[in-house]
Amino acid sequence: xxxxxxxxxxxxxxxxxxxxxxxxxxxxxxxxxxxxxxxxxxxxxxxxxxxxxxxxxxxxxxxxxxxxxxxxxxxxxxxxxxxxxxxxxxxxxxxxxxxxxxxxxxxxxxxxxxxxxxxxxxxxxxxxxxxxxxxxxxxxxxxxxxxxxxxxxxxxxxxxxxxxxxxxxxxxxxxxxxxxxxxxxxxxxxxxxxxxxxxxxxxxxxxxxxxxxxxxxxxxxxxxxxxxxxxxxxxxxxxxxxxxxxxxxxxxxxxxxxxxxxxxxxxxxxxxxxxxxxxxxxxxxxxxxxxxxxxxxxx
Amino acid sequence: xxxxxxxxxxxxxxxxxxxxxxxxxxxxxxxxxxxxxxxxxxxxxxxxxxxxxxxxxxxxxxxxxxxxxxxxxxxxxxxxxxxxxxxxxxxxxxxxxxxxxxxxxxxxxxxxxxxxxxxxxxxxxxxxxxxxxxxxxxxxxxxxxxxxxxxxxxxxxxxxxxxxxxxxxxxxxxxxxxxxxxxxxxxxxxxxxxxxxxxxxxxxxxxxxxxxxxxxxxxxxxxxxxxxxxxxxxxxxxxxxxxxxxxxxxxxxxxxxxxxxxxxxxxxxxxxxxxxxxxxxxxxxxxxxxxxxxxxxxx
Numbered sequence: 001x002x003x004x005x006x007x008x009x010x011x012x013x014x015x016x017x018x019x020x021x022x023x024x025x026x027x028x029x030x031x032x033x034x035x036x037x038x039x040x041x042x043x044x045x046x047x048x049x050x051x052x053x054x055x056x057x058x059x060x061x062x063x064x065x066x067x068x069x070x071x072x073x074x075x076x077x078x079x080x081x082x083x084x085x086x087x088x089x090x091x092x093x094x095x096x097x098x099x100x101x102x103x104x105x106x107x108x109x110x111x112x113x114x115x116x117x118x119x120x121x122x123x124x125x126x127x128x129x130x131x132x133x134x135x136x137x138x139x140x141x142x143x144x145x146x147x148x149x150x151x152x153x154x155x156x157x158x159x160x161x162x163x164x165x166x167x168x169x170x171x172x173x174x175x176x177x178x179x180x181x182x183x184x185x186x187x188x189x190x191x192x193x194x195x196x197x198x199x200x201x202x203x204x205x206x207x208x209x210x211x212x213x214x215x216x217x218x219x220x221x222x223x224x225x226x227x228x229x230x231x232x233x234x235x236x237x238x239x240x241x242x243x244x245x246x247x248x249x250x251x252x253x254x255x256x257x258x259x260x261x262x263x264x265x266x267x268x269x270x271x272x273x274x275x276x277x278x279x280x281x282x283x284x285x286x287x288x289x290x291x292x293x294x295x296x297x298x299x
Numbered sequence: 300x301x302x303x304x305x306x307x308x309x310x311x312x313x314x315x316x317x318x319x320x321x322x323x324x325x326x327x328x329x330x331x332x333x334x335x336x337x338x339x340x341x342x343x344x345x346x347x348x349x350x351x352x353x354x355x356x357x358x359x360x361x362x363x364x365x366x367x368x369x370x371x372x373x374x375x376x377x378x379x380x381x382x383x384x385x386x387x388x389x390x391x392x393x394x395x396x397x398x399x400x401x402x403x404x405x406x407x408x409x410x411x412x413x414x415x416x417x418x419x420x421x422x423x424x425x426x427x428x429x430x431x432x433x434x435x436x437x438x439x440x441x442x443x444x445x446x447x448x449x450x451x452x453x454x455x456x457x458x459x460x461x462x463x464x465x466x467x468x469x470x471x472x473x474x475x476x477x478x479x480x481x482x483x484x485x486x487x488x489x490x491x492x493x494x495x496x497x498x499x500x501x502x503x504x505x506x507x508x509x510x511x512x513x514x515x516x517x518x519x520x521x522x523x524x525x526x527x528x529x530x531x532x533x534x535x536x537x538x539x540x541x542x543x544x545x546x547x548x549x550x551x552x553x554x555x556x557x558x559x560x561x562x563x564x565x566x567x568x569x570x571x572x573x574x575x576x577x578x579x580x581x582x583x584x585x586x587x588x589x590x591x592x593x594x595x596x597x598x
Contacts, residue, residue: 027384028327028391060357064381068406070388078377082363085326089369092327107367 001180001210001290003041004283008291011111015168016042019182020097020116021124021153021190022135026074027065029084030091034187035101035116036083043108051220054079073141098162115164117191123154124190135186144222148229151185156193161200169200176294177201179209181275183223184242192246201246206297208249210290211239214275215255235259240268249297251275251290269297300479300509300589302340303582307590310410314467315341318481319396319415320423320452320489321434325373326364328383329390333486334400334415335382342407350519353378372440397461414463416490422453423489434485443521447528450484455492460499468499475593476504480511480574482522483541491545500545505596507548509589510538513574514554534558539567548596550574550589568596 002016016038023032033052040046040054047055057077066072076084083104090100096119105114126138128146138146161169168174182188192198201207213234218224224234232238236252236259243250249269252259257272264270271293277283301315315337322331332351339345339353346354356376365371375383382403389399395418404413425437427445437445460468467473481487491497500506512533517523523533531537535551535558542549548568551558556571563569570592576582 028387058357058359058377060377061360061380061384064378065385068381068385068403070381070385078357078359078380079363081360081377081380082367082369085360086364086367086369088327104367 001178001277001283001287002038003280004277004285004287005178005291006042006112007280007284008287011113015113015115015164015174017115017117017165017191019187019190020118021122021186022139023121023123024134024136026136027071027076028088029076029081030088031074031076031084032087032097032101032116035097035114036080038114039083039101039105039108039110042110042112042114043105045108053077074136096163098164102164113164113168116162117165117197118159118194119162120155120159122156122159122190122194124186125152125154126186127151139186139222144225148185148226150230151189153190153193156190157195159194161194161196166196174205176298177205177207178290178294179207179243179247181210181212181219183212183218183221183226184239185223185226198246206249206294207243207247208251208269208271208290208294208297209239209243209247210251210275210286211236211253211256213239213256214253219276237262240266249293251286251293269293300477300576300582300586301337302579303576303584303586304477304590305341305411306579306583307586310412314412314414314463314473316414316416316464316490318486318489319417320421320485321438322420323422323433323435325435326370326375327387328375328380329387330373330375330383331386331396331400331415334396334413335379337413338382338400338404338407338409341409341411341413342404344407352376373435395462397463401463412463412467415461416464416496417458417493418461419454419458421455421458421489421493423485424451424453425485426450438485438521443524447484447525449529450488452489452492455489456494458493460493460495465495473504475597476500476506477589477593478506478508478542478546480509480518482511482517482520482525483538484522484525497545505548505593506542506546507550507568507570507589507593507596508538508542508546509550509574509585510535510552510555512538512555513552518575536561539565548592550585550592568592 005014018038019034022034037052045054047053061078062072062076087100097116098119124135126133127150128148130146212218212223216234227234236256240250240263251271253275260270260272273289304313317337318333321333336351344353346352356378360377360380361371361375386399396415397418423434425432426449427447429445511517511522515533526533535555539549539562550570552574553571559569559571572588
């Protein structure tokens with residue numbers, strides 16, 4: 001979705017506030033998977049096959065690490081490793097995560113503003129029937145198999161918004177907020193868990209959510225599985241419920257058009273359109289329609 | 300030389316006590332260049348062209364790091380990175396450098412004992428006309444160009460011998476000590492700077508040194524340049540002087556045979572042989588002759 005938005009907005013009009021709940025320290029390196037995916041995508045370096053990492057990647061370090069008996073469950077590509085080494089080095093030297101991200105973006109010729117939602121760490125903890133798991137343990141090591149019972153966001157209550165996000169809010173630069181069709185529990189909620197963010201979203205800035213659920217399923221990732229495990233049917237209604245009190249509008253797929261009236265009856269503005277981003281044209285088109293919808297919401 | 304010794308000694312008869320003065324922390328990784336070179340050599344992985352690192356190496360991480368504006372003066376190969384990541388991980392988990400080295404050696408199928416001289420850090424500091432430099436700053440970053448005026452070994456006085464070295468000494472397992480033809484100032488002296496090592500070498504264990512200087516020159520590295528800068532002519536006599544009170548015998552090249560009598564007159568046992576290890580046969584042959592010489596020294 002961010003890729004689509006970048007195709008229709010000039011750099012100064014797009015600020016991507018990125019989830020940091022997946023971030024963790026592994027092999028002494030600070031790894032921020034969501035920031036990296038957004039950076040690599042906007043730099044044109046993303047691996048389209050995996051949805052993470054860098055295309056034309058090599059795997060010599062991690063393969064050797066495996067030989068040496070080291071942990072290899074988190075697949076770090078050789079080029080990708082450089083990002084983590086440089087980030088870790090700069091953080092150790094006292095830079096904030098926003099500053100490090102800005103610096104790496106500049107080197108990658110990314111002119112869009114990509115900002116971590118906070119410069120303080122917020123860690124997603126997944127409560128499962130096997131006990132609490134750190135996000136990467138749940139997501140990568142255990143391949144989302146444990147049955148989830150809930151989520152918490154460690155240190156979210158004391159986290160503040162990152163400096164560039166603060167500045168954008170204080171300078172009244174944000175005309176609307178688009179909640180991308182990411183996983184509501186582990187990609188969006190860690191952002192919403194930060195008190196200042198929740199407070200900002202309760203002001204009169206228009207907020208709209210693009211549903212990650214289409215016809216009862218998630219295009220990718222464990223969103224639908226999680227909803228079922230939490231006792232919720234994976235539906236646009238339940239997505240709307242999830243963002244109740246936060247979003248003013250919702251974008252749903254034409255496959256779910258029969259739900260539009262119920263959503264409208266709940267006071268939501270609704271855009272029904274094609275939301276499956278199967279290629280760049282589809283991403284661009286969804287971005288354009290979502291932005292027009294946002295403009296209508298604002299007026 | 301260690302490679303040659305490994306060809307003629309069974310694993311249980313060779314213990315390689317390795318300099319740690321070059322070790323440093325870079326990009327958050329603990330890097331031990333001498334341990335790595337010995338490990339890679341005995342594992343058959345060493346790069347014969349560079350004298351460091353792994354053969355058939357790739358450089359994707361460091362090349363990308365350079366793009367990101369990170370420090371790339373210390374060339375870390377992708378496979379080599381795995382060693383540093385694993386070492387750093389194990390050290391952080393509380394293992395000693397000896398334990399980490401033993402574990403990595405086992406994974407690399409190296410059955411010879413390779414042990415850091417100490418499990419505590421000892422750092423070689425090079426005093427130069429440009430001021431004091433850390434070893435890697437002098438050696439890699441500044442390519443040995445600054446004129447040296449002296450050396451010191453930070454924390455050597457409080458360092459103790461590593462556990463396996465302690466054990467070998469206490470169990471009386473060491474029949475003789477061979478000081479390999481490494482740089483006396485920056486490869487051997489950091490070892491000799493550890494009080495327990497100096498004390499051990501002053502017992503009646505036979506110690507012999509293989510001269511790194513042949514016909515006034517060093518086969519590789521800055522030993523001869525350093526000697527000149529310290530006001531010493533690069534000669535086997537000055538190598539003998541350097542190890543005075545420590546070594547009982549010296550191995551010199553046939554190119555220096557005219558010096559043998561002067562050395563003998565000073566009370567040293569002398570072996571004159573071919574010491575240029577231009578291939579494996581030459582390494583093996585020097586190892587065999589040096590070991591026979593050591594046996595004669597002991598008897």
